[in-house]
Amino acid sequence: MQSEKIISTHDIKEPGVKRISPDETLETCARRIIVSYFQQMMSYKEGTKDGTDIEFVHDMRVTSRRLRAAMDNFADCFREKPFKKHYKKIKAITRTMGAVRDLDVLIARFQREVDTLSKIEQADIHGLIAHLRNEREKARKPMLALFTELEATDFETKFLAFFVGAVCNPDTER
Amino acid sequence: MAKAHKIIGVAPGRSYHENARIILPQKVEEVWTWEPFIRDAARREELHNMRISIKRLRYTMELFHVAYRNSGQPLAGRMERGTDGASIFQSSFLPVPSRKPKAESQYTKFLAVIVDLQEILGDVHDCDVVLDVLTGNANGAGAAVLGPGVATLIARTKETRKADYETFLRKWEHLSTRGFKQKLLSFLRNSE
Numbered sequence: 001m002q003s004e005k006i007i008s009t010h011d012i013k014e015p016g017v018k019r020i021s022p023d024e025t026l027e028t029c030a031r032r033i034i035v036s037y038f039q040q041m042m043s044y045k046e047g048t049k050d051g052t053d054i055e056f057v058h059d060m061r062v063t064s065r066r067l068r069a070a071m072d073n074f075a076d077c078f079r080e081k082p083f084k085k086h087y088k089k090i091k092a093i094t095r096t097m098g099a100v101r102d103l104d105v106l107i108a109r110f111q112r113e114v115d116t117l118s119k120i121e122q123a124d125i126h127g128l129i130a131h132l133r134n135e136r137e138k139a140r141k142p143m144l145a146l147f148t149e150l151e152a153t154d155f156e157t158k159f160l161a162f163f164v165g166a167v168c169n170p171d172t173e174r
Numbered sequence: 175m176a177k178a179h180k181i182i183g184v185a186p187g188r189s190y191h192e193n194a195r196i197i198l199p200q201k202v203e204e205v206w207t208w209e210p211f212i213r214d215a216a217r218r219e220e221l222h223n224m225r226i227s228i229k230r231l232r233y234t235m236e237l238f239h240v241a242y243r244n245s246g247q248p249l250a251g252r253m254e255r256g257t258d259g260a261s262i263f264q265s266s267f268l269p270v271p272s273r274k275p276k277a278e279s280q281y282t283k284f285l286a287v288i289v290d291l292q293e294i295l296g297d298v299h300d301c302d303v304v305l306d307v308l309t310g311n312a313n314g315a316g317a318a319v320l321g322p323g324v325a326t327l328i329a330r331t332k333e334t335r336k337a338d339y340e341t342f343l344r345k346w347e348h349l350s351t352r353g354f355k356q357k358l359l360s361f362l363r364n365s366e
Contacts, residue, residue, distance in 0.1 A: 022191035022241040029190045033237065069233035072178045073197050077186040105300075106307060110327075117323050124321030128307075 030074035034163045037067040041093075042156060048097070049147060051140060054104040061097040064090055078162075086159050089150065096143040103136040176223045178230055179204045194241035198362040201231040206355060212346065215339045218302050225295035232288045235281075242281040242365055281365075284358050287349065294342045301335035 020029045041063040047056030071087055107129055114125045150156070183196045205227045211220035308328045320328075349355075 020190060020240060022194070022243070023189050025187055026184065026190050026193040027186040030186070065229070066233050066236075069178075069230050070237060072230070073181055073234055073237065074184075074186075075181070076184040102303065106304065109300075109304065113327055113330075114323075117326060121321075121323035121326050123323065125323040125327065127321075128324070132307075 026074065027077040030070070030077045031163050033070050034067065034074065035160060037063060037070055038159060038163070041067055045147065049144060054101075054108075057097055057101050057104065061094060061101050064094040064097070068094065082162055086162060089155060089159075092146055093150075096139075096146050099139040100136060100143055103132055103139055107132050107136065175226055178227075179207075190238075191241045194238040195363055198231075198234060198238060199359050201227075201234045202355065202359055202362065205231055212343065215336070218299075221295060221339075222299050222302075225292060225299055228288060228292045228295065232285070232292055235285050235288060239281065239285075280361060284361065287354070291342070291345065294338060294345065297338040298335060298342060301331050301338060304331050305335070 020032060041060055044056045044060035044063065047053055048060050050056070068087070068090055071083075071090065075083060075087075110125055110129050110132070114122050114129070117125060179200065181197055181200050184193055185196070205224060208220050208224035208227060211217045212224060305328065308324050308331065
């Protein structure tokens with residue numbers, strides 16, 4: 001679903017991008033941008049886990065997509081094997097949150113639509129909304145399990161150590 | 175969802191500015207790989223893939239905005255908000271000399287067109303997802319007959335989808351006849 005169109009209660013910016021100089025090397029900028037997006041994405045994690053405010057899921061998912069776009073563009077700056085390992089984790093974050101977000105958007109849409117229907121028509125849409133709410137609770141489980149796994153394996157520290165540190169691709173032309 | 179095309183020719187040791195001119199044109203080309211399919215409203219997978227490619231282009235343009243801060247002249251035309259909410263260039267896209275050149279204005283306008291295309295394709299995709307849910311609900315176990323509310327929303331969503339698709343195609347053809355792709359590529363490659 002087109003989650004970006006719904007105005008977030010949180011402020012998504014272009015982290016890191018405004019602080020870079022276009023004359024710096026790509027690898028310097030790439031590291032700074034990736035770290036900045038990653039930190040912003042992870043800042044939404046606790047709110048996402050809580051689940052009360054649906055905008056945390058939205059913001060975390062959008063930021064994970066921006067992070068992936070940056071990683072796609074800058075992949076050649078880093079050693080391939082560890083880079084791919086980290087990339088796959090980010091992809092998993094986007095995917096598990098996508099399932100939840102899609103249901104949030106559908107529920108919100110049907111809630112808006114239901115008021116425009118007659119009483120008779122409303123009954124089955126209320127049933128549909130209840131069904132989607134149950135599906136949302138199910139969809140949150142893989143997402144929460146992934147967060148637990150990431151915490152247990154110290155993913156955040158390892159990700160930052162890789163991208164902050166001088167671990168750019170030594171085989172690439174300088 | 176189709177994977178992002180592999181970016182080639184990236185030079186990590188060269189400047190961010192130089193690499194912007196290597197990476198961005200490839201992102202533009204990825205969008206246009208879906209162009210042969212979009213005149214068929216039923217090609218929802220390809221329309222979805224085009225939306226994703228446009229989103230990747232948008233995010234990449236936002237990443238490299240800083241690399242075009244000193245380039246670009248204001249366009250001959252201006253950005254207008256149409257009655258359908260569409261942001262489109264009303265000009266020929268040709269840069270013209272100006273007494274008060276505004277840095278990055280051209281880049282910003284190109285980016286606004288990309289965002290607009292992403293949003294309208296997003297609307298089309300949203301309708302497809304809603305229709306999947308509604309028809310799945312109607313045809314699911316124990317739902318032998320369409321409920322009246324579901325039937326009403328299916329009909330309504332089909333109409334909305336049709337209108338959104340036509341809006342997208344009209345915008346796309348408008349941009350195509352004005353050489354949008356060539357002008358965008360030329361700008362991204364050649365602006366200093």
